[in-house]
Amino acid sequence: MKVNVVDYSLDWEKSFDQEAKKIRKSARHQENLVSILHIGSTSVPALKAKPIIDMMLIVEDIAVLDQERDVFETLGYEYMGEYGLPGRRYMRKGGDERTHQIHAYQYDNSNEILRHVVFRDYLIQHEKTAREYEKLKTQLASLYPDDIEDYNKGKNDFVKKIEKRALMEYWKKKEENRRKRKRRGTIFKMLLGLLMFFMFFGFPFLPTRHSYYGWVEVAEKILWKIHINSWPM
Template sequence: MKNKEIERIIVERYTTNWATEFEKLKSVLNDYLKTLIYSIEHVGSTAVPGLSAKPIIDIDVIINNKDGFDKIKTILEKLGYTYCGEIGIPGREAFKRDSPLTPFDGSGYQWHQHHLYVCLENSDSLNNHLRLRDYLRTHLEEAQEYGRLKTELAARYPNDIASYVEAKTAFILQILEKVGFNQEILSKIELQNKALKPEAK
């Protein structure tokens, strides 16, 4: 276990800057990954207009299969991302930024803080991200309720990401049940969210 200071959990009011910064990142990633990928999606709470969130952009790079993953991994490493593996989430490969300048596109730009994942098309983890995002985008009252819950939990667990994640899991699961996830998948998501992981949605 690394002796590392725990980053404080802060939930902020929505800003359109999150969408703007995502589009900049998407443009750079598309320039380098080109035909190796299917699409790039802005997911997580920063992708939902009006929703309060931790100010960290979640990016899913979607691939049709794993055939070109080694090439994608090599390109991302050259751009300043370190490969972290699945971290307990099948179908989702996580990458960590090496520097505030990551991705290294030569511009010297200090990019907005973000999490980057390479996800298999139609995987449970990707469907979780996309369906939750799309539901909250079209159900403003529930999105605002979720934002209030996260604000309360950030105040209750300011230095405990595991408890923060687990405490908001029930809200996420009831939405995923509404959009058609079966009990087997919901149970897997619940177990995954009980694990200590720093890249919470």
């Protein structure tokens, strides 16, 4: 198989959308499809890549997907089974002129699903790393223009390094967000307590003509504004 790394194309996203629609429309067990994601280098804007659309298919039951092998073959895919990765179903389309490849996982195979997603997102969020990856792929394509296996081996260490970095960043952000939510909750409860106190005992700096229900209305408006302004966008 030829190895050809080319400039990013807006057509890649369109190609993914079109193929995803075909799969959803053709599937006999629609309820088994959980999600279809665009992954790999063609999913990263402005990144040079081989013009092959990588898709991740997440299903409820991988055994049910196996029953639809003929559906994917009708769409032009070779159904390759696990193809070296337990729990995965790999499919490719286009032969030596490959255009698409599918990596299918059951919804609870979270390790494999997550590593693909965080790798994609890390490259999108870290341009310097994306450019390093692009440079490596371009060099490897020049060294191995007719050998996809050596090309993939050549970038394997870099991919594993970035996957590790991306996963660590993902979990750190999860913990940071948890702490932020906890702090917001504590502040929210403190403010609610203060407002309840002033509702019953009065604000020394506001007119006394406010009724109990007036205080309730004031408290609700203030708390809602705090809630909206502090919530992550």
